Amino acid sequence: MVTVALDINPEHAKPWIALAEPTHPSLIDTTHITDELFGFINVPMAVWIDENGMLVRPAEAASIERSPLRDQEVPTGLPPRIEKMYREVKSIPDDSEGYRSAILDWARHGAASKYAMSPEEVVAASQPVSSNQARAAACFALGEHLHRTVGHDAAVPWWREAHALYPENWTYKRQAWTLVTTPEGATENDLMQGPNEVYSGNWLDDVIAAGGGGSYSVRPQLE
Amino acid sequence: MIISGTQLSVPEFLAATGWEAKPEGLCRGELCVPAPGALTNGVVDVTVAAKKLGMPLVHDASHNVWALGVATTTGRALASAKAFFPSSLIDAMGRAFDFNSLRGRRIIMVAWASW
Known part of the structure; x- marks a missing residue:
């Protein structure tokens, strides 16, 4: 696992890294170069890279845990704009359970995992770019x-x-x-x-x- | 990606873009895009290379700064499945990270942000 904070000011990312006490490389991308190189267009997103340095999954939403927010009722009495934001956040698709299972499958089976794509597949599955x-x-x-x-x-x-x-x-x-x-x-x-x-x-x-x-x-x- | 000018050495072009200029073309992994005129005596003509790779080349004239956009050779965000690891990523102590330290290991690279 390598995490990359897309923050042009590294001081904004550092407190979060300190709180997490990570045991994996926890990096900061102050120029957003990984947006270009890997196709990140939002966070959290992730790519999978095999032992040979080949991408086996393109950039995609990478939540591994369902946010409690999704199952909460929208509180009453919120300012209208906050209430609208709340509802939009709750409607963001949640694929965390499936994505977590896919990661575990790849961890166990490597290239034999059904979730690991061929080079041609991973390029084709990356986002279109005009x-x-x-x-x-x-x-x-x-x-x-x-x-x-x-x-x-x-x-x-x-x-x-x-x-x-x-x-x-x-x-x-x-x-x-x-x-x-x-x-x-x-x-x-x-x-x-x-x-x-x-x-x-x-x-x-x-x-x-x-x-x-x-x-x-x-x-x-x-x- | 910011570049220092439109004439770069092969290592400079590789470090900036992840594409290696070779006699057979501009290459990343197994993929080589023919690019006649892009490489002369070890110097990459970025205006030619950018055109061959479908990379927009944008200039801020006020500050004389150039930047290249994403390659559009495949019409997808990825031109190749070969990962190119940038050298500019830092850890929380400000130290550059060498991805060679992870060679031979599977990596899940997760992007997040404080914003």
């Missing part, structure tokens, strides 16, 4: 580079373009949104990522525009 989506990766990279070397304002036009070119890529959007919606000096990121004056999108409205929570993740194809 020229616009490919360009979005370059735009996001330019934004990250300029955020780090020049300042946030220099990044914004490139991140706006990345969002417009590849709206299905939530890592590009959520990473950028949280930088402008988290109050100065806050110890934790703002996960609500609501409407803001910098970007046209925000979490709730973009999820609804994309078809709702049911369309939010790349579901593992395990059959």
Whole structure:
């Protein structure tokens, strides 16, 4: 197991890593290069790589435990926007049981596991990528580079373009949104990522525009 | 992926993109994409290589920075099943991680984020 935090500011990931006390390599990807190399477009997602360095499963949603949130009733009296977010989160597909079983099967059987794909299958099963989506990766990279070397304002036009070119890529959007919606000096990121004056999108409205929570993740194809 | 210019050495191009420029073409694992004109005297012409791989090449003129997008040769997020491990990932102490330390082992690489 190797975990990779997609965080352009490593200080945001470090407290979570410290709390987890991991025994596996727990890495931080400050440039989102693994988005490009492996096809991550949201979190959590995972790829499987065999002993020979070959991918045997493409990037797909990688939950292994059902969130208690899914079985809770939406509390009454919530502010309307929070209530809508709650309902969308609850509607995100849950494939955790099947995905966990598939991992265990691969751990036991390796290449003989029915879940391990051939090289041709794994390429074909990875997400489609258009020229616009490919360009979005370059735009996001330019934004990250300029955020780090020049300042946030220099990044914004490139991140706006990345969002417009590849709206299905939530890592590009959520990473950028949280930088402008988290109050100065806050110890934790703002996960609500609501409407803001910098970007046209925000979490709730973009999820609804994309078809709702049911369309939010790349579901593992395990059959 | 950020690149320092449009003329790169073979190791620089490999480190940036995961594609190795060889006389037979631009290669990752068993896959080689013919790319005449991309490699001359050990120098990769990124404008040619990018076109052959279907990688958008984007320039920020104000800051003179170049970036390459994802290869579109297969029309999928993965051009090849051969994993390319970047050298830029760090651990919580800021130390670079060498994926060679995991050679011969099965890996589940899980992406998460604090946001």
